[in-house]
Amino acid sequence: MMTNDAAIIARRSGAMLVGLLAAILLAPSSGEAGQQYRAKRMKRVRALVLVDLQNDFMPGGALAVTRGNEVVRVANRLMPHFDAVYASKDWHPANHSSFVEQGGPWPVHCVQNTKGAAFHPALKTKWIKTVVYKGTDPAKDAYSAFEGTDLIQQVVRDKVTGLYFMGLATEYCDKATAMDAQNLKLKKQFGFNVHLLTEGCRAVNVNPGDGQRAIEEMRDSGIIIVDNAAALGL
Numbered sequence: 001m002m003t004n005d006a007a008i009i010a011r012r013s014g015a016m017l018v019g020l021l022a023a024i025l026l027a028p029s030s031g032e033a034g035q036q037y038r039a040k041r042m043k044r045v046r047a048l049v050l051v052d053l054q055n056d057f058m059p060g061g062a063l064a065v066t067r068g069n070e071v072v073r074v075a076n077r078l079m080p081h082f083d084a085v086y087a088s089k090d091w092h093p094a095n096h097s098s099f100v101e102q103g104g105p106w107p108v109h110c111v112q113n114t115k116g117a118a119f120h121p122a123l124k125t126k127w128i129k130t131v132v133y134k135g136t137d138p139a140k141d142a143y144s145a146f147e148g149t150d151l152i153q154q155v156v157r158d159k160v161t162g163l164y165f166m167g168l169a170t171e172y173c174d175k176a177t178a179m180d181a182q183n184l185k186l187k188k189q190f191g192f193n194v195h196l197l198t199e200g201c202r203a204v205n206v207n208p209g210d211g212q213r214a215i216e217e218m219r220d221s222g223i224i225i226v227d228n229a230a231a232l233g234l
């Protein structure tokens with residue numbers, strides 16, 4: 001049994017609850033509060049992903065990409081323009097299955113804790129928020145920086161609205177990484193856009209035109225190909 005006072009308090013609390021709910025529901029769509037709410041949701045968060053800017057992929061390295069070193073200054077110029085910078089490293093154990101002597105396609109490269117696996121010495125690493133390590137399982141190769149890493153968790157945690165990729169090499173790890181981002185279910189859920197910054201990419205071109213074909217494939221999948229980052233204010 002409720003006393004009269006208790007019943008009045010219960011009714012008042014009920015009314016307050018209804019009022020509070022109404023305020024919460026109405027706030028996003030009404031007046032100044034609504035505009036602030038929308039502005040907050042629409043805040044642009046741009047993140048740069050540097051793919052494999054390591055010595056072994058630079059001229060003179062074990063798996064050199066022609067003119068690969070040129071993209072280091074592009075990375076250095078771009079990094080200060082972004083809200084977050086992530087970098088991947090190819091990071092193999094010495095007996096990795098992608099190496100020729102294990103029956104794989106590539107010469108020994110980017111062995112963990114070697115000079116070949118280190119970033120190019122001119123790369124301004126102070127701008128890099130986190131480094132993710134791929135290809136660490138001896139039995140499996142990983143071209144994509146999302147494969148076996150927590151990169152997507154970081155992208156979600158940082159509320160990224162635009163992802164921008166560059167690095168080495170265009171038709172291998174750049175393509176695999178950008179395509180993964182483009183295809184991720186999370187992309188739909190969180191609605192980030194995927195861009196490739198071509199001035200920051202160089203191709204291996206085992207077959208002439210491989211790099212250009214990879215770019216066309218990325219464009220066809222809906223990735224935004226940016227040839228002139230300066231035009232975006234980058």
Ligand SMILES: [Zn+2]
Binds near residue numbers: 090092109110135
């Ligand atoms: Zn590798």
